[in-house]
Amino acid sequence: MSEIIKVDGLVKRYKELIAVDNFSMSVNEGEILGLLGPNGSGKSTTINCILSLLEFDKGTITIMGKEMSPKAYDLKSRIGVVPQEVSVFEELNVYENIDFFCGLYVSDKDERKKLVQEAIDFVGLNEFTKFRPKKLSGGLKRRLNIACGIAHKPKIIFFDEPTVAVDPQSRNKILEGIEELRSAGATIIYTSHYMEEVEQLADRVIIIDKGQLIAEGTVDKLKSMIKKSEMIKIEAKGISDEDLEKLRRLDNIFSVDYDGKYLKVEAGKGNNVVEIIRVLEEKGYKMKNVYSEQPTLNDVFLELTGKELRDD
Amino acid sequence: MMFTYYLRKTLRDKGYIFWSLAFPLLLMLCFNVTFMGPAKGEVDFEPVKSSVIVESESEFSKEFETVLSNLADSETVKNSNMGYNHAIVELLDSGSREEAEKKILDKDMEVLYLVNGEKETIEVKVGDGANMTTLMVARSIVESYRRNYTIIKDAAITAPDKIEAVMKSLSESVPVMKAKTTYLGDDGSSANVYMWYFYSTIVMGMFFNVTSGIRTVFDIQGNLSGAGMRTSVSPSKKAKILLSAFFSRYSLACAMTFFELFCMNKFFDIPVGSRLPEIILFVLIGNLFSMSLGCCFGLFTKGDENARENKATAFVMLSVFLSGEMIVQLPGLLEKSFPILNQINPATIMNFAFYRLVNYPTLTGFWMNLLKIAIATVVFLGISIMKLRREKYAAL
Structure with missing residues (x-):
């Protein structure tokens, strides 16, 4: 598998606080990479640096062999993001929200119509297309959040703790969906502090704490690294x-x-x-x-x- | 696509539509009921106890005394087109100036006019307890007299053969007219309070668009909202998104102001004048100012979206209040005690701009006021655009 994302020596400081400390990692094409760490460990900061949202002090980030930057529109068009918070417009209904965010990537109206419908089918929101977000349950909102991030069929998808405060049924639906996306060829970076989810989903796991890489490998490899069996x-x-x-x-x-x-x-x-x-x-x-x-x-x-x- | 969705999003924002459109219209309705009476008739009042002290005599002072005498004669008033069936003023013999002032303090008299015939000035003295009607009548008399006297004087110089016709036409409207109360404006001119309330409401409606500026910022800034983050990581160019988000709201804001002006003129009979290009410019710049101010509030204040909106709304309310939205004498009082406030308060500047646009024969004052707002708009927009151009943030 080829390397699709490479982070090398990333350092991000907030004044005195070092949020990401000389962090290096790589993501292989087609894999689900679990980025695991407690709250405040630097997972989201790392992702935001990769997405070129956050300025960082040191290091290099390349995606598909090209340096990532705010102006790297060709790279951005291949990336999908599902943020931690439900990030949709309350005044637009389910269909309109997905159409709007898909429209940031796809300008052709007919193509977008098809993609939006596929995203709605994928997250199972067919019955709720005319609903405004405030009328949806927490789990359905999360599904909408996902649909908005994946409708344009990105090659790389970042899921930033997508199951926080979600009921078990919706959580399973979301996890199944992520596996389906991988099967369809997407590379997925999944951050969470829920170890069970990462164990269930990830081909490879990176454990991060205080902005530093603690360990990386498959779940079995990580378990074999410790004395306790x-x-x-x-x-x-x-x-x-x-x-x-x-x-x-x-x-x-x-x-x-x-x-x-x-x-x-x-x-x-x-x-x-x-x-x-x-x-x-x-x-x-x-x-x-x-x-x-x-x-x-x-x-x-x-x-x-x-x-x-x-x-x- | 983005423009349509941002427009749709704004149109569905009930809070915004209420404060920027419904609330100003409701307020106009309240003003209309309060000041025009339920049947849109005049609010009746007792003749205002008044007196004149002439400090130096001239044609100016003599004419003024004649006007007051006419207003004190109920038959003359009835026969005029003023719409009252009783005298407007009750002329009292005040004696000396000191005696007259004492009468005012003792509340035996309501208004004293000090006329300087040489300088052609009229100073109005009212007691602390003077009510709105008293104030209105006094200011209206002075305002009407000053305006009409100037016209007659000009006519005497430029068209002496038509002076009779001019005087006849003016005598039909001297003085009081339909105004309710007035106060001294920033340059010594007076403003009709009834219109002033409405104009102030129009300005208030425009200024509530600060929230639109804040929402524009929140919709596109990756460090302020999740939706902003989504747009920031997308391949769509930020300038394009910014223009869509800004102009969808801006066009709606302008449309709402034009609608309010239409309603004000059509349903409440408040004049808007006939200078359409200037009115359009006034609306465009006024809304651009409030949205750019909103952008600055969105970018430079702290807190979540609601907190920033509350701060901006508080600023707007204060500005509008100081411009006389609720207490019409306030700008006049500020002019005497703290004039700089009127010079920098955007709502007062906008109110004066519109008042002058509608009522003044020349537009110098209007352009000066509009220029002040335009400069502020350019500054706010410049600062906002510089900050909004950033696509990478120091912190999220």
Whole structure:
């Protein structure tokens, strides 16, 4: 896959605050790249620099091999943006909004008519074309927001946290839509602080914090970068401190917590569940439920930065 | 496409249409009911207790005394075309100037005219408690007399053979006429208050377009709104979007002002004069000024769109208030105590411009006022365009 976006050594300062700190990344054609980081980590700032909306202090940004600038109209015509906020005109109805924003890219009326209808079909707003945005639910507004950003069939689409404050049904619809767009050949840059979404969608993930690249790779690769490989949770009563200490001394065990009912064990790679159950059985403890969870991107983030990814 | 959508968007903005179109028309209706009476007749009033002190005699002072005597005679007034069936003034013997002033302070008399025949000036003294009608009658008498005396004097020089006909025609309208009250204008001329309220309302309607300027800025600035961000990242040239957004609103604003002027003239019988090219220019520059002012408010004040609109509206309200929209004597009072305010207050400047356009035989005052507004417009537009040209922002 060829490199469609390349960011090299990007630095963006707001007076004393360094929002993006020597950040480099690349996006391959046709992939979904997840840009993951907590609020204020520099995700949106990076995107806005790439879009040439924000001035930056250092670095280079190229799209399709050409330097991006406010006057790079040929590049801009191939880019679609779905902003974090629902960014539509309240006085125009659904159809008119999509037509207006599509019209910024496509001047031919007939072509635009076709594209607008396709966008409406794509986001499932056929029944609401005459509705003004204030009459739409939060989820439908988000879909309209997406339709306005993709109607002109861009080659590169930036989704900036498109599912914030969206009900699960609309969220699934949006995520399915994004996958469809990728299948149709679009390259997608998806920013979020919802790790589940990024895990579900992204071919590759970049973790960003305090404007710096923390890690990048596929979800599996990122998970393999950390020591912890599973969280084991066992429901068992009356485990003594002495036996807990025995568990702690087992190989691959990083931490053991017990609240009188649930035993929680963080473990590395290996046959951990079997080992733990063997020890507890030897001591005669009765176990009810045993769970084993794989590490999440939040665990990756936690291990790499020492803090939780989601701060809301 | 963009022009049509921006126009459609503005037309559907109920708040904007209300403040810029419906509210001025409603206000005119209120003024009409208040000042014209329910049947569009005259508001009746008691004869105003008045007196004349002649400081130096001349033809000017003698004629003025004659005019006042006529107005104090109910038969003369009835037989004129003034529309009243009683005397306009009640002439009192005041004695000396000091005695007359004491009578005013004691509220035994309402108006004192100090006439200087040599200098051909009339000073009007009224008490603190003088009501609007008293003020109106006093100012109207002086204004009408001054205007008509000048015409008669000019006629005597330029066409002495026609002086009789001129005097006959003027005697039909001397003085009071249909005006309600007047106050001294910025150059010592007087303004008819009834018209002034309406003109001020037209200016207010135009000035409410500051919100249109703010919305234009918010629609295209990527650092101010999501929609602005969308337009900024699009391949459409910013100048094109700016022109569409600005001129769609500007043309609507001008159309609304013309409609208000039409209604004012057609339904409320307020004269707009016959100088159509100047009226058009007045409307075009007035709206351009308010929109460019709005752009500056949108670009240089802090807060969200509503906060910036509130600040601009507050500024407009203050400006319009100081121009006499609610208290018609205010510009006159300011002229005496703080004249610079009248010189820089855009609403007052615009009001005077229109008043002069309609009522004055020469347009020098009109052009001077319009020039001030045009210069301010150029400055505001220049600053706005320089800022709006930016396509990349330091912060979002």
